[in-house]
Amino acid sequence: MGSMFRSEEVALVQLFLPTAAAYTCVSRLGELGLVEFRDLNASVSAFQRRFVVDVRRCEELEKTFTFLQEEVQRAGLVLPPPEGRLPAPPPRDLLRIQEETERLAQELRDVRGNQQALRVQLHQLQLHAAVLGQGHSPQLAATHTYGASERTPLLQAPGGPHQDLRVNFVAGAVEPHKAPALERLLWRACRGFLIASFRELERPLEHPVTGEPATWMTFLISYWGEQIGQKIRKITDCFHCHIFPFLEQEEARRAALQQQSQELQEVLGETERFLSQVLGRVQQLLPPAQVQVRKMKAVYLALNQCSMSTTHKCLIAETWCAARDLPALQEALRDSSMEEGVSAVAHRIPSRDMPPTLIRTNRFTASFQGIVDAYGVGRYQEVNPAPYTIVTFPFLFAVMFGDVGHGLLMFLFALAMVLAENRPAMKAAQNEIWQTFFGGRYLLLLMGLFSVYTGFIYNECFSRASSIFPSGWSVAAMANQSGWSDAFLAQHTMLTLDPNVTGVFLGPYPFGIDPIWSLAANHLSFLNSFKMKMSVILGVVHMAFGVVLGVFNHMHFGQRHRLLLETLPELTFLLGLFGYLVFLVIYKWLRVSATNAASAPSILIHFINMFLFSHSPTNRPLYPRQEVVQAMLVVLALAMVPVLLLGTPLHLLHRHRRRRRRPTGRKQEDKAGLLGLPDASVNCWGSDEEKAGGLEDEQEAEEPTVNVQVESFHRRTQPVHRHCSQETCLSSIPRRSLGPLAVGHRQPLTQFLSL
Amino acid sequence: VRVRRPARLTTLGARLLRMRSALPSRGPENLQRPPLGPASRLGIPRPAMTAHSFALPVIIFTTFWGLIGIAGPWFVPKGPNRGVIITMLVATAVCCYLFWLIAILAQLNPLFGPQLKNETIWYVRFLWE
Numbered sequence: 001m002g003s004m005f006r007s008e009e010v011a012l013v014q015l016f017l018p019t020a021a022a023y024t025c026v027s028r029l030g031e032l033g034l035v036e037f038r039d040l041n042a043s044v045s046a047f048q049r050r051f052v053v054d055v056r057r058c059e060e061l062e063k064t065f066t067f068l069q070e071e072v073q074r075a076g077l078v079l080p081p082p083e084g085r086l087p088a089p090p091p092r093d094l095l096r097i098q099e100e101t102e103r104l105a106q107e108l109r110d111v112r113g114n115q116q117a118l119r120v121q122l123h124q125l126q127l128h129a130a131v132l133g134q135g136h137s138p139q140l141a142a143t144h145t146y147g148a149s150e151r152t153p154l155l156q157a158p159g160g161p162h163q164d165l166r167v168n169f170v171a172g173a174v175e176p177h178k179a180p181a182l183e184r185l186l187w188r189a190c191r192g193f194l195i196a197s198f199r200e201l202e203r204p205l206e207h208p209v210t211g212e213p214a215t216w217m218t219f220l221i222s223y224w225g226e227q228i229g230q231k232i233r234k235i236t237d238c239f240h241c242h243i244f245p246f247l248e249q250e251e252a253r254r255a256a257l258q259q260q261s262q263e264l265q266e267v268l269g270e271t272e273r274f275l276s277q278v279l280g281r282v283q284q285l286l287p288p289a290q291v292q293v294r295k296m297k298a299v300y301l302a303l304n305q306c307s308m309s310t311t312h313k314c315l316i317a318e319t320w321c322a323a324r325d326l327p328a329l330q331e332a333l334r335d336s337s338m339e340e341g342v343s344a345v346a347h348r349i350p351s352r353d354m355p356p357t358l359i360r361t362n363r364f365t366a367s368f369q370g371i372v373d374a375y376g377v378g379r380y381q382e383v384n385p386a387p388y389t390i391v392t393f394p395f396l397f398a399v400m401f402g403d404v405g406h407g408l409l410m411f412l413f414a415l416a417m418v419l420a421e422n423r424p425a426m427k428a429a430q431n432e433i434w435q436t437f438f439g440g441r442y443l444l445l446l447m448g449l450f451s452v453y454t455g456f457i458y459n460e461c462f463s464r465a466s467s468i469f470p471s472g473w474s475v476a477a478m479a480n481q482s483g484w485s486d487a488f489l490a491q492h493t494m495l496t497l498d499p500n501v502t503g504v505f506l507g508p509y510p511f512g513i514d515p516i517w518s519l520a521a522n523h524l525s526f527l528n529s530f531k532m533k534m535s536v537i538l539g540v541v542h543m544a545f546g547v548v549l550g551v552f553n554h555m556h557f558g559q560r561h562r563l564l565l566e567t568l569p570e571l572t573f574l575l576g577l578f579g580y581l582v583f584l585v586i587y588k589w590l591r592v593s594a595t596n597a598a599s600a601p602s603i604l605i606h607f608i609n610m611f612l613f614s615h616s617p618t619n620r621p622l623y624p625r626q627e628v629v630q631a632m633l634v635v636l637a638l639a640m641v642p643v644l645l646l647g648t649p650l651h652l653l654h655r656h657r658r659r660r661r662r663p664t665g666r667k668q669e670d671k672a673g674l675l676g677l678p679d680a681s682v683n684c685w686g687s688d689e690e691k692a693g694g695l696e697d698e699q700e701a702e703e704p705t706v707n708v709q710v711e712s713f714h715r716r717t718q719p720v721h722r723h724c725s726q727e728t729c730l731s732s733i734p735r736r737s738l739g740p741l742a743v744g745h746r747q748p749l750t751q752f753l754s755l
Numbered sequence: 756v757r758v759r760r761p762a763r764l765t766t767l768g769a770r771l772l773r774m775r776s777a778l779p780s781r782g783p784e785n786l787q788r789p790p791l792g793p794a795s796r797l798g799i800p801r802p803a804m805t806a807h808s809f810a811l812p813v814i815i816f817t818t819f820w821g822l823i824g825i826a827g828p829w830f831v832p833k834g835p836n837r838g839v840i841i842t843m844l845v846a847t848a849v850c851c852y853l854f855w856l857i858a859i860l861a862q863l864n865p866l867f868g869p870q871l872k873n874e875t876i877w878y879v880r881f882l883w884e
Contacts, residue, residue, distance in 0.1 A: 004839055365839060387839050391846035399854070453851060457858050472807050472862070473869060475879045489873040497868030507807030508862040511855070519879070520869030530861040537857055586860065593864035600866050 003360050004369075004387045006556070007380060009323040010355035012038075016345045017306070017315040021337040025344050026299050026317075027088040028336040034329050035319035036356065040307040049304040057094065058297035064101050065290050068282050071108055075279050082287040088295035097289055104282055111275045118268045119208035125261040126205050127173045128244045131218045132254050134199045170221040170232055171246035174239055176200065179217040182239050186221070190231055194223035220246070318349075320356055354380045363421075364442050365390065371443075383552045392542065394443065398450030399538065405462035407451025414444035457512040465518035469509060473516040477503035494521060499594035533585045540578045547571055565647035569640035576637040580630075581607060587622055610634055809863060816855055824848025 013035070017025050029035055041049060072079055089097070174182055179198055186196055197220050204213035219241075221232055236243055306317040321329050330346050337344040357377055361369045365386065371393065372386040401407065418441050420426055426438060437444070459465045478484070478497045481504075489495070499505040509515075513530075517523040547570050554562040584603050592600050605619045610630040621627065827848075828841040871879070 003835075362836070387842040388846055390839070391843050391850060395847075395850045395854075450851075454854065457854060469807070475871070475876055478868075479876060479880055484876065489876060493873055494870050495873065495876060496870040499865050499868050504868065505865060508809060508812075508859050510807055510812035510859070512858055514862060516869050516871075516879075519875050520871055522867075522870040525867070526865075526869075530858070533861065534854070534857045538853070541853065589860045589863055591864075592866065594866055597866040 004365065004384055006383050006552075007357040007359050007378065010320050010358050010380065011323045011326065011348045012351035012353075012355065013319050013321045013326070013329065013346050014349050015306075015315075015317040015319060015333065016309070017317060017333075018337065018340070018342040018344060019313060019315060021340040021342050021344055022303060022306070022315045023088075023091060023299060024336045024339065025333055026302050027295070028332050029329070030295065030299060030302070031087055032328070032332055034325050034332065035321045037302050037305045038318040038320065039305045040316070040318060041305060046304075050308070051300045051303050054091070054094075054300045055297060055304070057098070058293050058300065061094075061098055061101060061293050062290075062297075064105050065286060065293070067105060068101070068108065068286055071112070072279055072282055072286070075276075077279060077283060079283060079287055082291045086288050086291045086295070088299050089292050091296075094293075094296065097293065100285060101289065104278065104285065107278050108275075108282070111271060111278060115268070115271045115275060116208065118264060118271060122261060122264045122268060123205060123208045124242065125257055125264060127216060127242050129254060129257040129261060130201050130205075130216070131171050131173050131220075131244050132246075132257065134201070134218045134220070167222050167224055168229055169246040170223070170229070170236065170243060171219070172236060172241045172243040173201075173216040173218045174236075174241040176215055176217050178239050178241075179219075182219070182235070182241070185235055185239075186232065189235060190223065190228050193225055193228045194221050194232065196221045322358055356380070357382075359384055359386070367440055367443050368393070381556060383549050383556075385546075385549065388545075390446070394446035394450045396538075397447045398454040399534075401447070401451045402454040402458040403460045403463065404452050404455030407448050407453075407455050409448075410444060410451060411448025414441050414448055417441040418445055459509075459513040459515055459518065465513075465515040467515045469511065471516045472506045472509050472514050473497055474504055474506055475516075477501065496522070500597070505594070536578070536585065537582050540574070540582050543574055544571070544579070547574060561651050562648060565651060566644065569643045569647070573637045573640045573644070576633045576640075580633055584622060591622070606630070809859070812859060813856075816852065820848045820852035820855075824852070 015025075046052065069079065183196060183198060186194065198217050199219070201216050201218060204215040206213055223229060223232055233243070302317075303315065306315040308314075309316055326346075326348065333344040333346055357380055359369060368390050369384075369386045372384070372389055378384060398407070417426070417438055421438075421441065429435065429438070455461060475497065478501055481501050482498075484495065497504050513527070517526055520526075547567060550570075551563065551567055554560065554567065581603070584606065588601070588603060599620055601620050601622050603622075605616050606622070606626070609616055609619075611634060613631065613634075615627065824845050824847070827844045831837050831840045831844070
């Protein structure tokens with residue numbers, strides 16, 4: 001049945017990589033996505049590993065990349081996705097990439113700094129020009145009128161000794177929300193000694209840093225007295241106002257300012273053009289560099305997992321590789337090490353640990369395998385339930401959904417997604433909800449298709465029934481035979497058709513539920529009974545199928561005793577109790593008809609009495625000797641329970657004891673043989689949990705606990721899951737480009753998940 | 756406690772009653788009508804009541820799903836997906852056939868009939884037969 005029936009055979013392969021070619025070999029293996037590395041340096045911390053320096057350099061580069069990426073995003077540009085095949089660059093190229101990125105980052109920082117400074121300057125100039133340009137005419141007019149000589153006092157000083165009263169000006173700009181507060185404080189502090197006029201600018205100016213437009217308020221304060229001047233200066237400092245020197249010769253000043261600001265704007269324009277150039281270079285350089293550096297880091301992380309041989313000439317790596325891919329692996333190693341003039345070797349070694357589970361899927365089966373894996377990844381070479389779920393999941397959904405119209409809509413929606421799946425717009429969509437739907441498009445397609453079928457059976461199209469065939473119930477026959485005159489009908493709102501009357505029930509509807517039921521007030525009574533019985537039948541069939549699948553596991557792993565001690569009791573229990581219930585249901589459907597409907601036996605009562613060993617006199621038996629049969633079945637089923645709980649543990653205990661009683665010499669020999677294996681895995685003393693339950697004939701195996709067996713009963717329909725591998729690198733073919741990422745992934749060694 | 760009022764004729768019922776009185780009176784002689792109802796005098800096309808057999812649908816559908824589930828796998832072309840396609844065919848055939856079978860078995864010997872409103876009875880009686 002292809003590779004989906006059970007997971008593929010996976011071998012433990014030991015690689016000898018000469019140090020000169022180690023990097024290229026691992027990079028090549030990563031591109032192909034053939035192997036999964038085992039961590040041979042688990043006891044060594046990350047900082048003490050061999051290639052930690054290189055990993056560190058890659059991480060520094062990645063930091064610079066992040067900075068560049070942020071700058072690009074700040075400028076509102078988008079990084080294009082990387083194109084083409086980008087293998088990990090050789091180590092000497094790292095220096096080049098590093099230099100380029102450093103240079104770009106430095107340039108970017110400089111240009112940004114310059115731009116900031118220029119903008120601040122421009123802002124100042126603009127403010128200054130605006131302040132000067134504001135017509136604070138009344139004050140100036142006042143000075144001109146009265147100020148023929150600047151020495152003329154404005155006030156008639158009563159004392160007369162104030163000879164040096166001169167009008168001074170403070171001109172500046174303040175942020176608009178601070179203006180009223182400034183005005184108030186000035187008045188309170190220097191009341192009577194100043195005249196302040198505030199004017200708002202006509203057009204807003206951009207803030208140099210944030211870029212927000214703000215309309216500044218310019219003010220012109222005329223005051224006299226030195227101390228007042230100091231007070232005013234302090235107050236305006238406190239409010240962070242920009243103060244500009246105010247002179248009477250405005251026009252020249254303003255012209256100079258205009259020119260300055262124009263020049264500044266030109267320079268700013270140039271700076272921004274240069275900035276966009278730099279950003280353009282970043283856009284070109286960054287995406288491929290990011291991918292390359294990530295791959296390089298992954299290669300070094302993988303190399304960190306290898307151990308050094310004693311002669312320091314070779315790196316030894318232990319990898320899991322699919323047995324089917326061994327030739328490809330050897331060829332890849334040969335090719336990549338040939339360039340350096342050395343040769344890398346790969347050979348298979350026996351392993352005591354359970355290999356990871358590998359199931360190759362295509363885009364259709366991937367979603368179903370994903371659903372099954374969400375419940376738990378199966379053990380190595382266990383039967384895979386995914387191919388059956390391709391049909392049973394949508395079918396069970398359809399049994400619950402069951403509408404032709406809605407099913408058709410779902411089918412068409414999924415069909416649209418499937419037909420357009422190769423368009424780049426589909427894959428590039430960022431919306432998570434859409435991605436969920438798109439990822440499950442094949443599932444939705446099948447669900448819609450089955451829903452159309454079950455909709456026909458339930459006779460529901462947008463919740464309305466249709467008469468494809470004529471109904472099997474005749475109202476006229478009932479009316480005629482029961483004397484339903486119009487007067488009679490006018491008196492009774494609800495009347496029931498009686499199948500006992502001749503001619504009323506003409507036979508079962510050939511395809512689905514009869515349309516008369518959609519017109520009936522008691523349609524739920526019929527439909528509920530029908531659907532409940534249907535659910536029981538479908539459920540029992542599925543469970544029995546699951547138990548039967550377990551047979552394949554027992555045969556494959558050579559555990560024949562489990563056939564007798566587990567499968568047989570399970571089938572007996574299931575079929576003896578719930579299979580018998582299915583039998584009762586079908587028997588009643590076939591044998592009990594409307595003629596004795598009033599005294600029809602209730603299956604529910606029979607089933608309850610079966611377990612309680614009691615008897616209901618009003619409930620007549622379905623067939624003679626029913627009570628005897630039921631009692632026998634219950635006793636048999638209950639007798640199976642201790643067999644299930646204790647059968648396999650006792651058998652294994654017995655076997656264990658029998659082995660122990662063998663002469664000890666044999667035991668020593670086996671032990672020595674195990675340790676003396678020349679090709680033994682360097683890391684063969686893996687987790688105990690992984691070995692327990694894997695192979696039955698371990699020398700020092702502990703007897704499995706009863707707990708495991710109890711769980712195993714409940715787990716019959718689902719594969720036992722132990723996490724030996726997380727996303728093996730071959731889980732789906734379209735993920736080739738991310739192969740190196742999987743290569744560098746560290747596999748958790750001990751994960752024993754129990755249900 | 757709700758007091759049951761006698762049913763009153765709605766406009767639909769009244770219309771049907773008028774239609775009914777236009778037809779010749781139906782007496783007991785109508786009981787000898789064969790299950791295949793004659794064409795209505797009013798010329799309204801409607802499905803005739805037929806006696807449904809049980810054997811014929813069983814044969815037809817068993818053959819149909821049997822072809823899909825048992826004969827179909829032989830015609831699946833060789834390729835990497837052969838196993839998956841065969842699994843899908845067999846599982847579909849089994850599930851769909853079982854579902855249809857349950858539906859028809861449940862209706863084979865009904866223990867009670869549909870409970871209809873009097874208007875429905877009028878309507879169905881005149882327009883379906």
